[in-house]
Amino acid sequence: METVGGLLREWRHSRRLSQLDLALAAGISPRYVSLVETGRSRPSAEIVLRLAVQLEVPLRHRNRLLVAAGFAPQYRERPLDEPDMSAVRDAVARVLHAHEPYPALVVDRRWNILMVNAPVDRFLADVDPDLLVAPVNMVRLGLDPRGLASRIVNLAEVRSLFRARLSRQVAKTGDPMVGALFDEFLAEYEPDGSVPQLESEVATPMIFRLPEGELRLFSTITTFGTPQDITLEEISIESYYPADPESAAILRSIARPAETGTNPGV
Template sequence: METVGGLLREWRHSRQLSQLDLALAAGVSPRYVSLVETGRSRPSAGMVLRLAAQLEVPLRHRNRLLVAAGFAPRYRERPLDEPDMSAVRDAVVRVLRAHEPYPALVLDRRWNIVLANAPIDLFLADVDPDLLVPPVNLVRLGLDPRGLASRIVNLAEVRSVLRARLSRQVARTGDPVVGALYDEFFAADGPQESAPAPESEVATSMVFRFQGRELSLFSTITTFGTPQDITLDEISIESYYPADGAGAALLRELADGRS
């Protein structure tokens, strides 16, 4: 049976923090952190959430901590298509549409595409139908030879960025499905000698062969600030921008051809 102290200790180790580090960040004594981790002190729900916040524990796992401590879960998980999530979904759809004629999509915590705008369809024309059976996974779509991999000119560079992002996500969340996705595409590569720094990834372009021309795109990631719902905590909006004027003109031309 898992305990709140054991779970907190696992998260603290994964964040490479000492008991002193966590205590100072949370405004408690190191002795108190030790007592909680060893089960000799039972923290309140508020204290569980305070420690979890300092450890940057995802909301899904904060619920798990609360249950282990004997409290009810705090955070709900509601699909975007539920009626009481309609305002959020409408806002996300408006963001996707406003980004046109450039492609944008919404991803869940396991890289599955939840929503996408119309320009995304332009990139899927020659993709193997098996890869388009829901849930469509962006990593698999991008790196599988039956997907977009054969059309990405700088595939090695794109693989390196994706590998670094997945590696960080596995370390941050411990999600076994993301871990399996990492192993599917990167386990055979051996140790990663150098990974792109997060701040550099915004400048890494993906260069596509597209209808006889090359299209260079870079991406940005948008997440919800201070979410109180697990779904919102775990989705992100990935927006793609042309890296040059020629790419912008091509995307506008393709959009005009669809209308």
Template structure:
């Protein structure tokens, strides 16, 4: 079954109890009450009492259940608030002094990846940082699309943006659709849903992509300076973050998929 974003109701404000929210996350993860109880080392009866509101869980119990349900830190704060507790996880700007070590680590990763391109983006795919290898690509982009916040998905699909450089647009479009759908299925977000609906309306595909039967990973083929560059990417995130901003950062690093593409960057 393919995921489809739910319709949004801008007039509706629904307040859920902590038990209702936990039940929603349990269903989202496809777990029974017994599955969750075993994973969290509690009784299935206790999970049932919490979900139905007949037992008020402690803050630690909320976080224990949320951890087993892989609930993002932002949503764990929401669970705590619904349970009558203060949030546990801070959300600091990336420029905050407390995140100096994170900024340094990200900068080191970006520099170390040169001469190949790399970008850092947040949970809504807004670009936060890039390395210098991205500059030749952005030089071909309509300046209007580079006004902050610059959204990587919108930029990658717009013909005035990087989409105008991509040869296999159908493949790249399908890749972005899959990644956004997977992200929304794991943790719904109204703004991300709006982005999905904006960019992936029915009938908006670019036609069949290039044959990739022999590929180990799907390359993105970009035409730049009269040459076709074949690139694939990896995603890096921070392990065991305790800050919302840090958890929601992702670094996408692009690599040449063949010797000719590598020579463009190193020659």
């Protein structure tokens, strides 16, 4: 049976903080942190959350800490397609639509694609239908030879980017399903360990080979600020931009009007 003290200790170790570091940041005594971690003191819900904030514990796991301490979960989780999430969904749809004619999509914490804008359809045109069965996973879609991999010119660099992001996400969230995706990535998409390490991830382009020409894109990631809902904390908007005028011209030439929506490719 997991305890709040044991969970807090795990998060503290993963953040490479001493008990003194955590105590100073949270404004409590190091002795009290020690008492909580060893189970000799039961913290209040306020203290649990104060420590969780300093440890940058994701909201999903803050609920887990609260339950382990004997309190009710505080943060809700609602699917993006639920009626009471309509305002958020509409706001995200406007962001995606405003980004056209450049591609953009929304992914959850497990890299499943939730929403796309119209330009994304052009990239999915020749993808194996099996990869477009919901939930469509961005990692598998991008690195599987039946997906986009066969059209990515600098595939080794793109693989390195995916690997680095997955590794950081596993360390930050402790999500076992992201860890499983990382293990799958290592086993299936870099079986010989030959993926090079990038010196820098700053604006490394993804280079696609399309019938219209070679397309060079770089991406940005947008997340919600100070979310109090698990779903909002765990989704991100991936927006792609042309890296040169030729790529911008190609994207404008293949643009077509369509409605932004969910369930890409189905």
